[in-house]
Amino acid sequence: MFIPRKVKHRKRFQPKFRTNATRKISLAFGSYGLKAQTESRISSRQLEAARRAMTRFIKRGGKIWIRIFPDFPITDKGGEVRMGSGKGPVDHYVAEVKPGTILFEMDGVEKEVAEHALRLAASKLPLKAKFISKDV
Numbered sequence: 779m780f781i782p783r784k785v786k787h788r789k790r791f792q793p794k795f796r797t798n799a800t801r802k803i804s805l806a807f808g809s810y811g812l813k814a815q816t817e818s819r820i821s822s823r824q825l826e827a828a829r830r831a832m833t834r835f836i837k838r839g840g841k842i843w844i845r846i847f848p849d850f851p852i853t854d855k856g857g858e859v860r861m862g863s864g865k866g867p868v869d870h871y872v873a874e875v876k877p878g879t880i881l882f883e884m885d886g887v888e889k890e891v892a893e894h895a896l897r898l899a900a901s902k903l904p905l906k907a908k909f910i911s912k913d914v
Contacts, residue, residue, distance in 0.1 A: 780822040781871050782849045789853055789865055799878035807843045808883035810892040810911045818905035819872040820881075822848040828899035832882065835895040840886030848873040881907060 795817045805811045825848060832842055848871040855866030875881065882899060884892045893909050900907040 779826055780848050782847075785849070785851070788868060789851055793874070795874070795876060797876060799876040802845050802880050803878050805880060805883055805910065805912055806845075808841065808885035810884045810887075810889065810896065810909065811880050812882045812896045812900055812907050813910050814875045814877055814879045814881055815906040815908055817874075817876050818903070819850070819852075819874055820846065820848065820903055820905070821870055821872050823870075824903055825873065828882070828902040831898040831902055832884070832895045835898055836884075836887050836891060840884055840892075843883040845880045845883060846873040846875060850874055875905065880910075 799814075825844070825846070829842070829844060836842075850872050851868040852870050852872055853866045854869035881903070882896060884896065887895070889911060892911075896907075896909050900909075
């Protein structure tokens with residue numbers, strides 16, 4: 779699972795999305811990619827499930843790049859806990875994804891295989907995503 783080795787602040791405030799992505803909006807490494815259509819938080823478990831689905835489908839051929847990383851801490855307090863006594867401990871990490879962000883890139887496989895693998899990965903994620911490719 780993906781978690782940061784070191785963070786500047788252990789707990790962070792919850793940000794507001796409200797905008798489209800301005801970074802990571804075009805293919806940089808591979809010929810095919812998966813682009814987010816909606817905003818969402820992707821946990822490290824969901825990211826790992828998507829990676830495994832892609833890797834197994836392409837039978838470890840080709841190359842996969844993961845363009846996002848879960849570095850935002852989500853805290854959680856137990857159920858039936860009284861008010862006060864501070865913020866809860868860090869429970870897990872998420873990647874905050876804005877619409878238009880490239881999530882995964884792939885190269886070294888045929889277009890049909892890449893499209894099927896990336897659609898499998900998209901089904902593991904809590905957002906709408908579309909397959910994109912470089913026009914050669």
